[in-house]
Amino acid sequence: MELCDLTIHEAHDLLRARQISSTELTRSVLERIHHLDPQLRAYITLAEEQALEQAAQADVRVQTGRDITPLTGIPFSAKDSIITQGMRTTCGSRILENYIPPYQATAIQRLIAAGAVLVGKNNMDEFGMGSSCENSAFFPTRNPWDIERVPGGSSGGSATAVATSMALFALGGDTGGSIRMPASFCGIVGLKPTYGRVSRYGLVALASSFDTIGPMARDVQDTALVLSVIAGVDPRDSTTLQAPVPAYANKLKEDVRGLRLGIPKEYFVEGMESGVASAIQDAIRVYQSLGVEIREVSLPNARFGLPVYYLILFAEASANLARFDGVRFGRSDRTETGDLVDQYLRTRQNGFGAEVKRRIMLGAFTLSEGYYDAYYLKAQKGRALIRRDFEMAFTQVDALITPVCPTTAFKLGEKVDDPLAMYLSDVYVVSVNPAGVPALALPCGFANGLPVGMQLIGNFLGEDLLFQLGYAYQQNMQWHRQRPGLL
Amino acid sequence: MPTDSQSPRFDIDLVKHIAFLVRLGISEEEAQVFGQQFETIIEYFNLLNEADLAGIDPAGQARHACNILREDEVQPSLSRDAFLANVPEHDGVYVKVPVVTGVE
Numbered sequence A: 001m002e003l004c005d006l007t008i009h010e011a012h013d014l015l016r017a018r019q020i021s022s023t024e025l026t027r028s029v030l031e032r033i034h035h036l037d038p039q040l041r042a043y044i045t046l047a048e049e050q051a052l053e054q055a056a057q058a059d060v061r062v063q064t065g066r067d068i069t070p071l072t073g074i075p076f077s078a079k080d081s082i083i084t085q086g087m088r089t090t091c092g093s094r095i096l097e098n099y100i101p102p103y104q105a106t107a108i109q110r111l112i113a114a115g116a117v118l119v120g121k122n123n124m125d126e127f128g129m130g131s132s133c134e135n136s137a138f139f140p141t142r143n144p145w146d147i148e149r150v151p152g153g154s155s156g157g158s159a160t161a162v163a164t165s166m167a168l169f170a171l172g173g174d175t176g177g178s179i180r181m182p183a184s185f186c187g188i189v190g191l192k193p194t195y196g197r198v199s200r201y202g203l204v205a206l207a208s209s210f211d212t213i214g215p216m217a218r219d220v221q222d223t224a225l226v227l228s229v230i231a232g233v234d235p236r237d238s239t240t241l242q243a244p245v246p247a248y249a250n251k252l253k254e255d256v257r258g259l260r261l262g263i264p265k266e267y268f269v270e271g272m273e274s275g276v277a278s279a280i281q282d283a284i285r286v287y288q289s290l291g292v293e294i295r296e297v298s299l300p301n302a303r304f305g306l307p308v309y310y311l312i313l314f315a316e317a318s319a320n321l322a323r324f325d326g327v328r329f330g331r332s333d334r335t336e337t338g339d340l341v342d343q344y345l346r347t348r349q350n351g352f353g354a355e356v357k358r359r360i361m362l363g364a365f366t367l368s369e370g371y372y373d374a375y376y377l378k379a380q381k382g383r384a385l386i387r388r389d390f391e392m393a394f395t396q397v398d399a400l401i402t403p404v405c406p407t408t409a410f411k412l413g414e415k416v417d418d419p420l421a422m423y424l425s426d427v428y429v430v431s432v433n434p435a436g437v438p439a440l441a442l443p444c445g446f447a448n449g450l451p452v453g454m455q456l457i458g459n460f461l462g463e464d465l466l467f468q469l470g471y472a473y474q475q476n477m478q479w480h481r482q483r484p485g486l487l
Numbered sequence B: 001m002p003t004d005s006q007s008p009r010f011d012i013d014l015v016k017h018i019a020f021l022v023r024l025g026i027s028e029e030e031a032q033v034f035g036q037q038f039e040t041i042i043e044y045f046n047l048l049n050e051a052d053l054a055g056i057d058p059a060g061q062a063r064h065a066c067n068i069l070r071e072d073e074v075q076p077s078l079s080r081d082a083f084l085a086n087v088p089e090h091d092g093v094y095v096k097v098p099v100v101t102g103v104e
Helices: A008-016 A022-040 A048-064 A106-113 A156-163 A180-186 A220-230 A274-289 A302-323 A340-351 A354-367 A373-393 A419-424 A463-476 B012-021 B028-050 B080-084
Strands: A043-046 A075-079 A117-122 A169-174 A189-192 A212-217 A260-264 A293-297 A399-403 A439-447 A450-458
Touching (some): A008 A220, A022 A043, A022 A048, A022 A117, A043 A156, A106 A169, A117 A156, A156 A169, A156 A180, A156 A212, A169 A180, A169 A189, A169 A220, A180 A189, A189 A220, A189 A463, A212 A220, A220 A463, A260 A274, A274 A293, A274 A399, A274 A439, A274 A450, A274 A463, A302 A373, A302 A419, A302 B028, A354 B012, A354 B028, A373 B028, A399 A463, A450 A463, B012 B028
Parallel strands (some): A075 A117, A075 A169
Antiparallel strands (some): A043 A117, A169 A212, A189 A439, A399 A450, A439 A450
């Protein structure tokens, strides 16, 4: 075990006691990256010098004993769709291959102000469009449990980095499962917060009414520590919520006895791998033994979640990605003789990958005259149904338990040429985003040597309860302590 | 006009038309492959026709959003130099683009 293999809270205790320094910890993370990343490829951009400078500053902060936070001196990475001032931000796309942002995302700014050390930027499916990390314009990331398999997506680089201690935690982005799904495939914890809990300022927009930034870490306690720092009102994002931010990590240990956990019956029907189903059943039994009341509930419109999610996503993505026009920033393919429209056509043809092209075209289609009512408007109504399903369920229970994904990590290349099959792997995660509620993914076993993740879905602003349930589970089951064999 | 039960056929001309709507250059081969994929995807999404949406108001947001306004005070914004650093082509302080009105 190296220093980088510590969790945030373990490293914090040692930093505070001055038994280790942030410089030593950061060097250990960088060594791990040099050792493993040539094989796993979790990083698009590394910022070693800057990280060591930030670590040195954190060490000064600890030595003077002032303003030490639980994240001071802790090395982290960020999905490459989160804007980092002065550090290349590609979104996994050729169209932003050389983009150096002149401003900082609020979540990054808050972490750096807390003394966390930004090591680099993680690989992802281009603009967050994908469930396997294979849609990166640069290279696929590998799953550390089996390098022939995908890490999940779209925050796949971040999940692989955290699972192998190439960062102690990461910021991911979740528009329709992009934090939870790779967390599940890589055996780590990931939180999709309530919509508006964390500022989206500086998150490159995919579907603005679904997009969230959230933490990915090795255990529930670490995840809670990070959320407390990044959550809260931001004048730069008018959708952020006014509700006060609790010190989530202080409430973890509250007793879960008597809480009500719902099993949505529509999620447990068909298409689920048997190893996944049995791991979830085992987790349900653990909660029963902890005194949690288990109830079956119904989300009657669950099967419409996938079309509702994707139809709205296509439309919003189509509008959001119109900004990549080769005029103000990013790639620009212009010729001596061509006009402005010619430049748009060339820039976008050469700059976007196939999945991005598919989605913005389908978005324009569903918004176009004659099809708007049949697709986009219908999806907006479907969204109201899905929201209502969750509202009804949360009158009966405090949280829901489901798998994250119907399968464990699939093989590289297995679904990449079949877009619909790739979309179907998101069936359990996408409905959460149209409803805006929070969901926590955490490891709950293995099937054929690959991690299985469970999803706990909470009510609006119910992150504290999800953390309590997750923490109670991790006090009793040790799946999150399993590490990939290549470490 | 399409009806609820009828999926559109994405022939090459329709795919190329949509590509132009989003200002995306596209080859014949790409248009053909995308057309087939779009039919499969949209056909699956027609599942939504089975939902009972009578009397349901469309929802644009997860929760009701309201306008958030700040005091109308001048605040610092991005400097001109910082902005121009990412501009693909500029002439002094002017952003340069290819001719807009068509090439003679």
